[in-house]
Amino acid sequence: MLKKKLDRNLRFSENEVYYNGAPPNICPHFYKPPGVPEDLLTLDKQTIKKMDVLKFDKKKVQYVYNPVDYAYAGYSRYVRKYLKSSKKILFVGLNPGPYGMCQTGIPFGDVSTVKEWMELEMDISKPLDECPKKPVDGLKCTTIEQSGKRFWGFFKKKCGAADNFFRNAFVINYCPIAFFDRSGKNVTPNELEVSSREELEKICDEYLEKVVEMVKCEIIICVGRYAEHKVKSIFIDNSEINILYMKHPSPQVGSEDNWLADAHEFLIDNHLSQYFSE
Numbered sequence: 001m002l003k004k005k006l007d008r009n010l011r012f013s014e015n016e017v018y019y020n021g022a023p024p025n026i027c028p029h030f031y032k033p034p035g036v037p038e039d040l041l042t043l044d045k046q047t048i049k050k051m052d053v054l055k056f057d058k059k060k061v062q063y064v065y066n067p068v069d070y071a072y073a074g075y076s077r078y079v080r081k082y083l084k085s086s087k088k089i090l091f092v093g094l095n096p097g098p099y100g101m102c103q104t105g106i107p108f109g110d111v112s113t114v115k116e117w118m119e120l121e122m123d124i125s126k127p128l129d130e131c132p133k134k135p136v137d138g139l140k141c142t143t144i145e146q147s148g149k150r151f152w153g154f155f156k157k158k159c160g161a162a163d164n165f166f167r168n169a170f171v172i173n174y175c176p177i178a179f180f181d182r183s184g185k186n187v188t189p190n191e192l193e194v195s196s197r198e199e200l201e202k203i204c205d206e207y208l209e210k211v212v213e214m215v216k217c218e219i220i221i222c223v224g225r226y227a228e229h230k231v232k233s234i235f236i237d238n239s240e241i242n243i244l245y246m247k248h249p250s251p252q253v254g255s256e257d258n259w260l261a262d263a264h265e266f267l268i269d270n271h272l273s274q275y276f277s278e
Helices: 004-014 036-052 070-084 111-117 145-161 161-164 194-216 227-235 256-269
Strands: 063-065 091-095 169-173 178-180 221-222 241-244
Touching: 036 070, 036 194, 091 194, 091 227, 111 145, 145 161, 145 256, 161 169, 169 194, 194 227, 221 227, 227 241, 241 256
Parallel strands: 091 169, 091 221, 221 241
Antiparallel strands: 063 178
């Protein structure tokens, strides 16, 4: 446990990006400006510590990946580059995919999107206990994250440059960690045993509440039914937030053409097209 904590602290310090413009009495190398990005990254670190103590049934969950930890280099760059201010719209996904966020640290972040559209480059570490069937190769991963390709590909076509998407919106996951069984099969949070799921969801609920408060969003778009269920349970009494459901881009839901058509219709029906344009 001590080695795990030391490894995590080393990862955070090695991958930290420091800023210029520090006050005269602070070394610029160690200066980090206050604001939404740093507040979120601090919250992420606090949330990781809470999740460290969770126990999961080994018969169902053999490997737990926390890309906010080992892929902090990618995640922190994503946050600092694209969350410089409050956002009108917050997309909330389920949890990291094996070939998306697990590789890059970015929600739905398939490698090509991260490198070519978001223009982010970084070295990614590996989880402390890596599943042989789900290796983490970072930006060298050649397997396409199909959900991420659909999701970001759709908005790339609508917005052109990534900055145009992030001008009004940001994307996070309800649950920041991924689960795999012994064979490497993905285990989603709703498939966990009840006691483990309830403990996990309590932490995730608190995390999402604080994120929404930080970004001051007016609209939450839930990507998938599980995300919708959790978001509605948290903000059921909050009349200031408009909660919308968007079909998950997973190939299991349907063909790419059908999903793209549904996504286009979703923007039109909810009068959101104005926020996603060049």
